[in-house]
Amino acid sequence: MGLFMLYLFCFITFELYTATPTGTLDSNGDYITKNLENITAARNATVTLQCRTKIGNKIQWRLMSVANNPEGKLLKEIVDSNVFELTSVKPEHNGIYACFVNESPLKRYNVTVFESPYFPRKMYQSKLTPSGNRLKLTCRARGFPQPNVVWYKDNQSPPKREMGDIKINDWILTFNDSRVEDSGNYTCLVCNVVGCINFTFTVDVFKRFLGKPVLITKLENTTVSEGANLTMKCEFASDLHPYIRWVRFRNETGLIIVQRSDTSYTEPEVLRIFNATLEDEGWYACFIANALGTTTSKAYLHVKYKEPSKEPQNPKQRLHNLLFKLLQFQKTDPILNL
Structure with missing residues (x-):
């Protein structure tokens, strides 16, 4: 019942709202307001900010909540539209946004992006x-x-x-x-x-017992793409103080020690590999030992090759390459050379 009530509370209290601005119109039709409009949005949503002025006026959008910069950080300068969009918003987008017309602030928005727990x-x-x-x-x-x-x-x-x-x-x-x-x-x-x-x-x-470490979860074979990060964990229980060692098998040189518990690692039972390369592929094993024996678990790491991204060619470059291929073909084709 307690879990249900907390879920219900979270559902009721979450609200996305946009306050209605108040203000007056000046002689040029520009919308002037001193009120701060609050806008809340969920992560990855699109937030639309509007500066109510004539189309054609030069509008500057600035982020005002910038340290040591009372005039704000210039984000965008537009003439043909009075709308500014923040796409795929994150909590990092939280702040006060303002539109300026002729160097004068016309409208301010306080944007707050909510993010569900993870x-x-x-x-x-x-x-x-x-x-x-x-x-x-x-x-x-x-x-x-x-x-x-x-x-x-x-x-x-x-x-x-x-x-x-x-x-x-x-x-x-x-x-x-x-x-x-x-x-x-x-x-x-x-x-x-x-x-x-x-x-x-x-x-x-x-209950306490005297024996070698007991393995709780075995290592599993893992496949990652080149450049990815991964974590392996050797979960175990030991009544006596254990010694943990991670090794990698290599055909040419045998075993290579990659991590030991008697060094500065805060989680010696966890092996982390950052920015995996093809050279990281192979068999890995953890050895957990105490005074009464050793327990071992091993798994194979497969690293998939990641093809480098090809930059798209511009039209001039494609035409140049095509003409070059035609010239090369003409040189080798006896019919075209007649």
């Missing part, structure tokens, strides 16, 4: 940990306005424990000394006035 990074559902460990769940999201988060455990909010407290700091839920009864589904519901999203972590707290 998760900027991939999250992993399964959380397996031995009892007694500290558990940390992160549900970081973005959007405009800044979204809020509400946490649930097994559809009950706020989440509670039989023994111990749960600390919630915005996007992060943590508790110490985890117990088997802390197992369950932990859901973060993230909402702003545009909408809501949610993500559920499946937490499994098991």
Whole structure:
């Protein structure tokens, strides 16, 4: 019931509106107003701004909310139209826009672009940990306005424990000394006035045991295009302190260590490759070891070749190429040379 009410609240409160301007007409028919018109729009929409003056007057559109520039940043200067469009808007377009006629401000718009919440990074559902460990769940999201988060455990909010407290700091839920009864589904519901999203972590707290690391999720073969970014994660549980190593297999040189947990990596279980090239293709493996053994998972990375974009030729260049080919053909064709 709690989730339904929050979804209903988000649906009711989201409203796209345009305020009606007020003002007077001067002797030249120009529309003069001191009121600031508020316009809100959803991400990727088209926002149309109108400067009510005669067609033919030189109109300057400026972004006024620019630091250290009281006259604003000139965006466009037009004569044949009194309309200015912002296409595929994003929160970065938020600001005050003004139209100037003869260097005098005629109309101002306060543009606000709303963006529904979204998760900027991939999250992993399964959380397996031995009892007694500290558990940390992160549900970081973005959007405009800044979204809020509400946490649930097994559809009950706020989440509670039989023994111990749960600390919630915005996007992060943590508790110490985890117990088997802390197992369950932990859901973060993230909402702003545009909408809501949610993500559920499946937490499994098991009794402590002595053994080698337990692999939770195996690596999977991945295909990416040349120039793309990718992430591989070796998810595991270990009662003892683990040592993590990522390697790459090469036929010529054997194994190459690409990442180790005893270096400065904050997430040694995650391997990130930026701007992948054809040379990055191959087998990758993660090794997780503790004092009682080693667990391994491997996967193949396939990088697809990306053809370079061809610049279109202008008409003169196409005609030049055609004449050149005809001349070359004439030289080699005995009939044309008669």
